[in-house]
Amino acid sequence: MDSPSDGGPEIISARFGALVTKLAIQAGYDLSARGGGRAALAQRIGMSPSAVGRMLTGETLPRPDQFESIAAAVDGDVTDLLIEGGVLSPNNSRNQGNSDVRSATNQSLSLSPEAAADRWGITDPMIRSMLISNIRQAIGLQQQADRAAASGGA
Template sequence: MEHTTPRGNDHASPDQFATWLKRQLEQRGYDLRPRGGGQSRFAADSGIGAGTVSRMLRGEGATETRVLKMLADALQLPLAEVLVAAGVLSASELCNVRNPARPDPLTPEEAADELGITDPQSRRLFVSMTETLRQQRAENGEGRIAEN
C-alpha cells in the first residue's frame, strides 16, 4: 500500500486531502462508487460519523484533530502523516517538529543560571571547571572526551 502525503511545503488543500483519503480507502478495498457502500462501511469500521466521512471525501475540509486521530487509527497510519495530508501541518513543519533546530550551546554562565547556582563562589568554581573541561575537549580534538 502506498503511504504518501501531498507534495510540497505548503499546507494541503481540502481537495488534496479528499483525493488522498479516497486513494487510501480504495487501496483498502472500500468501494466509493455511488451505491458501492464503501463510504458507509468505512464510517462504521472507523467509528467516524457518516456525515463527517462524506464531508471529508467531498473536499469540505478536514475536521478536528480527534477525528483525524480516529482516521489515522482506522487507516493504520501514523497520525503525523494524516495531519500533513489534512493540511493541519505542512511537510516542512512536521520536519521541524521532528528535527528541531539546535540552539547555540549555553555559556557556562547561562548553564549556571539554568542549574540555579547562585552562590558567587560556587558559580566561579562551576564556570572555571566548565571552561577547563571545554578547553581539554578542544585540545583532544572535537567530539572526543578528555582522557584522564
C-alpha cells in the same frame, strides 16, 4: 503545496479529502455509490456517513480528535497523513525536537511552540500548524541572526 500556508482552507480540505479517498480505496473500501465503503469507513472512524462524504469530497476537514481514527482506518500513520494531506507542513517532523522558546513576559519560563498553542487555546489544526511553523521559523531566523552577530556581521 508544501505547507498549510500555501493555500486556503478549501485547498487543504480538498487535498486532505483526495488523500483519504485514495488511501481508503487502497485499504479496500468500496467508495462507489452502492459499494458501502463510506458507511464502513464512517463506522470505523466514528463519524457519520455524511461527515465522511463531506471530508472525502473536500468540503470539510475532520475535527482534530478524529485524525488518528482516520489514519488507523486507512492503515496509515497520522503524522504522514496530516503532512501529505496538507494539514501540517513538512517541517512538523516527528523526529524534530520541540524547540523551547522563552516567554516574552517571563524570561525564566521555557515554552514550546505546541505548549504556547495549547495555552492560547489554538485547537483548529490548520491555525495551530501555521502558528507552530511560524514560531519555529522565527526561532531559526533569530538563531541565524545571533550567529551572524556573534561572528561580526555579514
